[in-house]
Amino acid sequence: MKSTLLQIRDLAVEAPRVNGGVRLVDAVSLEVRSGEILGLVGESGCGKSLTACAVLDILPHPLRVSQGTIIYGGEPILQDAGPSSARRLRGRQVTAIFQEPGAALNPVQSIGSHLQEVFVRSRGRNLPFGRDQIALLRRVQIPSPRRVLRCYPHELSGGMKQRIMIAMAIAPGPELIIADEPTT
Secondary structure (H helix, E strand, O other), X not given: OOOEEEEEEEEEEEEOOOOOOEEEEEEEEEEEEOOOOOOOOOOOOOOHXXXXXXXXXXXXXXXXXXXXXXXXXXXXXXXXXOOOHHHHHEOOOEEEEOOOXXXXXXXXXXXXXXXXXXXXXXXXXXXXXXXXXXXXXXXXXXXOHHHHXXXXXXXXXXXXXXXXXXXXXXXXXXXXXXXXXXXX
């Protein structure tokens, strides 16, 4: 039997208001086991992206998880006080690919610098530009990877930027990848 990676039980996300909060996500429950692919399907604005952000503990201010539990690898990852376990997992065991790669990439950083940052944060080591980055870009079918490492985000097409985001998500060898709008 495959182990459970992620459990969400009765999750609610709220936006604060003077007369109480407005629920933007209400009563979401799901489970993802190792090796499984799970898709959340729903109309625009139903809370799919907010659910992903809640798991990663990156909800935009002032939104907050108001109810429910999120458990990763058997451990609760959201806590009332102190840094959440989600922050320690993010970028190592759990990574994400967001809808708009242009907004997620720093415009003053080269693609090579973006990849270098991923390696430093996830593996704790600085790697020279070279084989690892080139192999990673080839894995996501980037043509001319040596040239692309020197490019800046504005020099790439939307599809190329999306592939860079996928490369950044798979680089740490995560157990779980959250893909927001994976069909784009």
